[in-house]
Amino acid sequence: MYTAGTAFLEALYECGVRYLFANLGSDHPAIVESMEEGKVAGREIPTLITCPNEMVALSAAQGYAQVTGQAQAVLVHVECGTQALAGAVHNIAKGRVPVLIFAGASPFTQEGELRGSRNEFIQWIQDVHDQRGIVRGYTRYDNEIRTGRNVKQLVYRAMQFACSDPKGASYLTGAREVMEEEVPRVVLDTSQWQPISPCAIPDEGLDSLIEDLASARHPVVVTSFLGRNTNAVTELLKLVERLAIPVLESVPSYVNIPTNHPMYLGNQWNAPKQNAVLAEADLVLVIDSDVPWIPMVNRPSADARVYYIDVDPLKEQMPLWYIPSKRAFRADACTALKQINRRLEGVVIDETAVAERRSVIEARHRRRDEALRASEVEREVITSEYLTACVREFVDENTIVCNEGISNYDVIINHLGISTPGGMIASGGGSLGWNGGAAIGVKLACPEKTVVAMCGDGSYMFTVPSSVHWMARRYQTPFVQIVFNNGGWKSPKLSTLAVHPDGYASRADDIGVKFDQPSDYAGIASAAGGALGLTVSSPHEVRDALAQAFAAVRSGRCAVLDVKLAPL
Structure with missing residues (x-):
């Protein structure tokens, strides 16, 4: 039948x-x-x-x-x-x-x-x-x-x-x-139902962009998810290396540029501060970013020329959205960058200005890297910086990280230092609980890879770990899951303090976000899927626990590390 x-x-x-x-x-x-x-x-x-x-x-x-x-x-x-x-x-x-x-x-x-x-x-x-x-x-x-x-x-x-x-x-x-x-x-x-071909920048718009790129003294690229196409990363590197353009990430969900690249100057999330590089820019090229900056606290100068490239430049599903731009293009990032790089081949560039800019940016990159390394020292309690630095010792180019660190998103990116395009992904959305299921999907797609999910304790519970770890065992998709356990939901507390820094909530011991009697996170995974479950409370235990976890996963068994950070 x-x-x-x-x-x-x-x-x-x-x-x-x-x-x-x-x-x-x-x-x-x-x-x-x-x-x-x-x-x-x-x-x-x-x-x-x-x-x-x-x-x-x-x-x-x-x-x-x-x-x-x-x-x-x-x-x-x-x-x-x-x-x-x-x-x-x-x-x-x-x-x-x-x-x-x-x-x-x-x-x-x-x-x-x-x-x-x-x-x-x-x-x-x-x-x-x-x-x-x-x-x-x-x-x-x-x-x-x-x-x-x-x-x-x-x-x-x-x-x-x-x-x-x-x-x-x-x-x-x-x-x-x-x-x-x-x-x-x-x-x-089926070839008659192929996806629509990628869009490109129109010629007259490309002329304007190239002219402004070539004459800019302080250009900067801002991106969030350009790295979903690893070929776009290659094209971005060609551009920023040719013109010595620094790259800033805003709420990144992919590896958009290797974090060890000298043109990389960091990522920004909800920090209530003006980014100095963005403030001094005279040209900002935004490629694939829904929220390139938060205007109330961080924005380019009024004189900066802004160009915007995205497959959805109108953000048709966002009722309130606008980025004042000189030009906005509906274009695929990789296609657009190839156009820009090809057109630049015939353009006269002020090489002296490029060399001077390169020197300044590389020095900023080194200072940023030194500050990050200095924050990774072992302390009396486990810090998220120290934990991530320890994880860094166990990951390599054959690792894919699912990052759902929430209030530790930036810490994970900064201190893990993933330099391989495709080596780290995030959900790209705002609904928690993605990392567990995503790790299973990644492992099914790439069985030869080591998969690591990094999440908060709140987002761990949102993943439905009883289902996740049952599935991981049944379908042989083992991964390491590291829980940054600070005893509650930190992000709602930070949101409240950002609006009411001196209000009643700032003086309250608990505003309804603490997990005073936490679940046994490692035990849930063990019971549901036979995972290796370890609870880590001391900085001295971190490396040994990670060694056990990665060894277990490479032998075919999931591992969950419940790592106790300083509480809220």
Whole structure:
């Protein structure tokens, strides 16, 4: 029997989907039956990954796509499973990561008119007015499969949307009767549904940008996620090395430039201070950044010429957003940088000015590096700087780090010092709990890599560790998870103090963010997935615990280090 469910699975595989991260329900009999039939028939279909929690499923698909660029698929149960995707939908949208989400829908017949008619009470209470509307604000495309005869075309179209800039999620639904429909097999050319080709800077805009770049005395590049395409990093290096342009990262979610590169001058998150390099710039080239600076506390001078390059320069999903710019271009970062580098080959440059600028920037880079190393000394309590410096001794070019350090995002970037493009990723969004599922997806995509997840204690709980570590053991995706445990949610406290520095909350012992009786984080992972669980309280224990953890992971077992930092 060849059904719409069979065609759906075939279409996924033809689009490059190798893993179907699934939380099955009463709406999926056709897909389950087709998967089992496919195994017997030797049909090429995606491998099912059972996910006890939907947010973990979507985070795993996100992690896989982030390191490969290849969208995977997530299968959830009607509107309940759609809602259980939780903040992972936000992360996919804001991080511009391609994925296809399929949810069943309640059957639309109830008296046995068609195979798949309602036969369970939940199929009445799970029938809602606008299931697709639950996620419409976060998806690139949504549709309902109404017949099995064009399932493949709809899957190809959904994947085309998901993989075209700005990338994101596509959401499809299909009722049981539709997915059970027997249909003729359709063979189509998937190349007719390729993602839209990357955009480039128009010639007249490129002329203006090149002229201003060549004449600038204090140019600077600001980026956040240019490094999602490692080829763009190569092109960025060509540009900044040729003209001696410093690079600042604002809320980075990828390795946009090796942190040991002499043109790298650091990253900024929510620190309430003006960046001196940004303030003195006469030209700012912003490439791939949603929030290049926070205007209330940190911005370029009013005289600076600002150029903005992004696949979504209008930020169409952000109601309040504007960066006053001389020019803004809808363009792919790698494509745009190649254009800039090619055009610069024929431009006369003031080499004396470039050499002087290079000397100043390299000196600033050295001073920054010296200050970072000085902050890594061992103290009476474990500091996040010391912990990260110790982790640095265990990572190499074969390591991928999933960074969800929240209030320690910048510490992890600064002190881990990842210099390999693709060697560190973050969710790109603002919903916590990504790192555990993402680590599973990364390991599935890159089984030869050592995967490390670094997170706060609050974000560790958001990962749903009972599901994460059960999955990691079952699917043999071991990773090291390091918990920066400061006994609560530090970020909400910092947010409150930033608005009310001398208010009542500043004098309160607990504003509702402390975990006074913390869970046994290491024990949860051990119980759920047989992970090596270690709790570390003294600086003297850190290196030995890390050695045990990395040894365990390289032998095929997850490891969780619950590291006690100075409490809130």
